[in-house]
Amino acid sequence: MAQIELSDIERVFKLGDSEVHALHAVTVAIEAGEYVAVMGPSGSGKSTLLNLLGLLDRPNGGTYRLEGRDVTTLTADEQAEVRRNRIGFVFQSFHLVPRLTAAENIALPLMLAGVPLAERAPRVAEALKNFGLDTRADHRPDELSGGQRQRVAIARATIMRPAMILADEPTGNLDRATGQDVTALLESLNASGVTLIVVTHDPVMGGRARRRLMMEDGALVADLRADAASTP
Amino acid sequence: MTPADTLRFATRAATGYPLRTALMVLAMSIGVAAVVVLTALGDGARRYVVNEFSALGSNLIIVLPGRSETGGVGLGSLFTSTPRDLTVRDAAALLRAPDVQRITPLTLGNSEIAYGGRLREVLVLGTSADYLGIRGYRMALGRFLPREDLERASSVAVLGATLRDELFGIEPAVGRMIRIGDRRLRVIGVLEKSGQGLGMNTDELVVVPVATAQAMFNTNTLFRVMVEARSRDALASAQRQVEDIMRTRRDGELDITVITQDAVLGTFDRILGALTFAVAGIAAISLAVAGILVMNVMLVAVTQRTAEIGLLKALGATGRNIRLAFLAEAALLSLAGALAGLALGHLGAWGLRLAFPVLPAWPPDWAVYAGLGTAIVTGVLFGVMPARRAARLDPVQALAKR
Ligand SMILES: Nc1ncnc2c1ncn2[C@@H]1O[C@H](COP(=O)(O)OP(=O)(O)OP(=O)(O)O)[C@@H](O)[C@H]1O
Ligand SMILES: [Mg+2]
Numbered sequence A: 001m002a003q004i005e006l007s008d009i010e011r012v013f014k015l016g017d018s019e020v021h022a023l024h025a026v027t028v029a030i031e032a033g034e035y036v037a038v039m040g041p042s043g044s045g046k047s048t049l050l051n052l053l054g055l056l057d058r059p060n061g062g063t064y065r066l067e068g069r070d071v072t073t074l075t076a077d078e079q080a081e082v083r084r085n086r087i088g089f090v091f092q093s094f095h096l097v098p099r100l101t102a103a104e105n106i107a108l109p110l111m112l113a114g115v116p117l118a119e120r121a122p123r124v125a126e127a128l129k130n131f132g133l134d135t136r137a138d139h140r141p142d143e144l145s146g147g148q149r150q151r152v153a154i155a156r157a158t159i160m161r162p163a164m165i166l167a168d169e170p171t172g173n174l175d176r177a178t179g180q181d182v183t184a185l186l187e188s189l190n191a192s193g194v195t196l197i198v199v200t201h202d203p204v205m206g207g208r209a210r211r212r213l214m215m216e217d218g219a220l221v222a223d224l225r226a227d228a229a230s231t232p
Numbered sequence B: 001m002t003p004a005d006t007l008r009f010a011t012r013a014a015t016g017y018p019l020r021t022a023l024m025v026l027a028m029s030i031g032v033a034a035v036v037v038l039t040a041l042g043d044g045a046r047r048y049v050v051n052e053f054s055a056l057g058s059n060l061i062i063v064l065p066g067r068s069e070t071g072g073v074g075l076g077s078l079f080t081s082t083p084r085d086l087t088v089r090d091a092a093a094l095l096r097a098p099d100v101q102r103i104t105p106l107t108l109g110n111s112e113i114a115y116g117g118r119l120r121e122v123l124v125l126g127t128s129a130d131y132l133g134i135r136g137y138r139m140a141l142g143r144f145l146p147r148e149d150l151e152r153a154s155s156v157a158v159l160g161a162t163l164r165d166e167l168f169g170i171e172p173a174v175g176r177m178i179r180i181g182d183r184r185l186r187v188i189g190v191l192e193k194s195g196q197g198l199g200m201n202t203d204e205l206v207v208v209p210v211a212t213a214q215a216m217f218n219t220n221t222l223f224r225v226m227v228e229a230r231s232r233d234a235l236a237s238a239q240r241q242v243e244d245i246m247r248t249r250r251d252g253e254l255d256i257t258v259i260t261q262d263a264v265l266g267t268f269d270r271i272l273g274a275l276t277f278a279v280a281g282i283a284a285i286s287l288a289v290a291g292i293l294v295m296n297v298m299l300v301a302v303t304q305r306t307a308e309i310g311l312l313k314a315l316g317a318t319g320r321n322i323r324l325a326f327l328a329e330a331a332l333l334s335l336a337g338a339l340a341g342l343a344l345g346h347l348g349a350w351g352l353r354l355a356f357p358v359l360p361a362w363p364p365d366w367a368v369y370a371g372l373g374t375a376i377v378t379g380v381l382f383g384v385m386p387a388r389r390a391a392r393l394d395p396v397q398a399l400a401k402r
Helices: A047-053 A078-088 A102-112 A117-130 A146-159 A178-190 A203-208 A226-230 B003-016 B016-055 B087-095 B128-137 B161-168 B210-217 B236-247 B260-305 B306-314 B319-355 B366-394 B395-400
Strands: A004-015 A018-030 A037-041 A062-064 A088-091 A164-168 A195-199 A209-218 A220-223 B061-065 B098-116 B118-127 B139-142 B156-159 B176-178 B183-191 B206-211 B225-230 B256-260
Touching: A004 A047, A004 B366, A018 A047, A018 A062, A018 A220, A037 A047, A037 A203, A047 A164, A047 A195, A078 B161, A078 B306, A078 B319, A088 A146, A102 A117, A102 A146, A102 B003, A117 A146, A146 A164, A146 A178, A164 A178, A178 A195, A178 A203, A195 B118, B003 B319, B016 B260, B016 B319, B016 B366, B061 B118, B061 B236, B061 B260, B087 B098, B087 B210, B087 B225, B087 B236, B098 B128, B098 B161, B098 B236, B118 B161, B118 B210, B128 B225, B156 B161, B161 B183, B183 B206, B183 B210, B206 B210, B225 B236, B236 B256, B256 B260, B260 B306, B260 B319, B260 B366, B306 B319, B319 B366
Parallel strands: A037 A195, A037 A209, A088 A164, A164 A195, B118 B206, B156 B183
Antiparallel strands: A004 A018, A004 A062, A209 A220, B061 B225, B061 B256, B098 B118, B098 B176, B098 B225, B139 B183, B156 B206, B176 B183
């Protein structure tokens, strides 16, 4: 049993009279601990796929089994619980709460999960240290560089020790060098066993993934493994 | 999410946007302050009147000629022609009632008073020796009217303190002869200064025996008879005895009105109480307006923080978490506004008391609690809609908002 099993997923957006097939007959299985890059032209449905994987959106058809459990039929609150405990998100635009400090942003998932204050502090401190942010704990997002902001976001995504990290163009707003740092950071997390699924336009970053899902017009057109891709 | 975290998160959100928070707190506080100040004013007026009346003495019965000025139309009044005079004899007869302690008749009129070259208008009160005790006044100099037959028109007068100053200046007044109208009277005493009072001001008065005043104004009827019951408990029975005596003196027909202190007080108490209540109601409207403001500000906050709400949902927040966070924020803002308004209102009431020292302008407890309660309830009620809107946001679309 794979960690993620999508079969015949359909996602249709209705805009007035016209319909947009953002996803069409997507079937894919991803094992725990995999490193997957989702690639394709703009508008091909990459973000839509990631949102479905992260239970932020529901498909119009097909089934999504996460760790053996059909999650498409869960109630909103049950889905929230799955997101809280199993899934970490990293966004292109960081999505930090501007009025909260770095430490408070990292602590948000713990707070939502109802972890007591006393238990939170050491976990946040440890995360700050692991991500090289110890000296930035009390800084607000607007006092941090782009790379630091994304590191705060990644620290926040991992603080609950999720089973998978979903990243939608995590380096899209960063310069090349910082982008590479962030990529390396995500890869090190993957090395420790977390499933990593990254949407990217960057062929370099995509090339580092062991598996690439190529999308076009809402359909999965290629599923390339690293060993196959590396052989010319 | 624990309640403590919800509260902490809401507090950070409120303090994170200081200008917005300040404006909302201000709007709410003005509403609450209005309730506090206006009720302080209304209740102050009520207490002022009640206190003034209580100072008259609480076991007092007042008899006035004519049927029921206050009690509406009775059956008797349909058959009555002009009321008969209320005479000094009537007043004296009331002393026969077992529960009556003392009585004093009152006659009033305007005249001119003269001493030396000085002449001025004056209000003349004709009464008897017991007036001093019944009203609880004190003498500054000399003695009050002598205890004598009510129908004896002695030529003596007692002056109010201000009147004495104006007529005599630094000269001694007691023992001097003054002229009122065309009568010459000897000054036998001066009343102690009593300051302001409800109704007449004794400082400007000249007091003469009732028969003297009646002769002066050529009248037989009395303005009023004040009757003092033996005790507060005897008030009702004394009132009944007074009515019985008067009825027998008038061939079974009661063409006078008997009112007690309590009845007058009760009426004023009710009128001014209702006034305070109405004023509080009007002030509460400003609270409702503040409530609508809370709603708008919270709706703007939801729009402003759409991306944040999307993020919280991605991080695993349930709709309930988000609803409670926004509700708590609205409640906190209202509470802060209410407390600020309370402080502001008490400041205003204090200012009122400074400006009008005679007015006990303290806001009544009920108004304070009602003001606070209304503020918080409207804040929370009007916070529900924005909070629900926030909780229902679609996370994907919310996250896409910048
Ligand atoms: N909420 C929506 N309503 C209507 N159409 C939508 C909505 N979200 C996405 N779409 C459409 O679905 C298609 C796929 O969108 P999606 O955002 O998944 O593309 P993408 O591959 O992530 O593109 P990009 O690389 O530009 O981010 C697009 O044609 C888009 O217009
Ligand atoms: Mg996209």
